[in-house]
Amino acid sequence: MLTTLExxxxxxxxxxxxxAYPGLLACHIVGLAIVVGVFAMRDLRLLGVAADIDLxxxxxLKRLAYAGFTINLVSGLLLFSSQASYLATSIPFxxxxxxxxxxxxxxxxxxxxxxxxxxxxxxAVAIDAKTRGLACLSLACWCAAIIxxxxxxxIF
Numbered sequence: 001m002l003t004t005l006e007x008x009x010x011x012x013x014x015x016x017x018x019x020a021y022p023g024l025l026a027c028h029i030v031g032l033a034i035v036v037g038v039f040a041m042r043d044l045r046l047l048g049v050a051a052d053i054d055l056x057x058x059x060x061l062k063r064l065a066y067a068g069f070t071i072n073l074v075s076g077l078l079l080f081s082s083q084a085s086y087l088a089t090s091i092p093f094x095x096x097x098x099x100x101x102x103x104x105x106x107x108x109x110x111x112x113x114x115x116x117x118x119x120x121x122x123x124a125v126a127i128d129a130k131t132r133g134l135a136c137l138s139l140a141c142w143c144a145a146i147i148x149x150x151x152x153x154x155i156f
Contacts (some may be wrong), residue, residue, distance in 0.1 A: 002084040002088055005084045006082065006083070006084050006085060010078065010081060011081035011082045014078050014079065014081060014082040015083075021079070024079050025075075025079065027074075028075040028076060028079060030068075030071060031068045031069065031071030031072035031073075032068070032072060032149075034065065034067065034068025035066075035068035035072060036068075036142045036145075036146065037068075038061045038065035038068070039103065039107050039138060039142060040139060040142055041053075041058070042058040042061075043110075043135040043136070043142075045058065046110070046131055046135035047132055047135050047136060047139070048127075048132075055114055058111075058114060059115060062107075065107065069104065072100075087152070090155070091155065092149070092152045092155050093152050095148040096145050096148035099141045099142070099144045099148060100141075100145045102137075103138055103141035106134055106137060107138065109134065110131070110134055110135060113131055113134075
């Protein structure tokens with residue numbers, strides 16, 4: 001099944017075109033910068049860093065983060081199509097997917113908590129230990145996803 005995916009016209013284009021793979025990789029990096037940038041800032045804010053930043057900002061930025069994730073999803077699927085049989089057995093790739101999936105579940109949950117707890121001023125919101133723990137776990141997932149993503153190229 002994976003070799004069939006690798007022989008599709010789109011996968012062949014991604015693998016053989018002079019510009020497709022590097023272009024998609026650039027899109028993937030831009031998406032990564034957006035999604036991880038927004039969620040890492042939110043997580044750090046929830047952990048007490050830059051406490052003067054209003055939490056309402058992150059409720060407004062969540063759509064941007066989801067757009068970044070969409071860029072990553074589309075570019076990632078296209079990149080995957082050209083190396084599907086290799087990547088399906090790559091421990092760093094599989095680790096990255098688990099970390100990204102966990103990070104996104106935590107993102108939805110944390111954004112939901114912020115939306116429920118928001119009382120008009122982000123400075124007035126009390127951040128409980130559970131939320132701080134989830135923010136720490138989210139930050140760890142995004143860092144691990146980046147590291148695992150880089151390791152894909154180096155660990156066979």
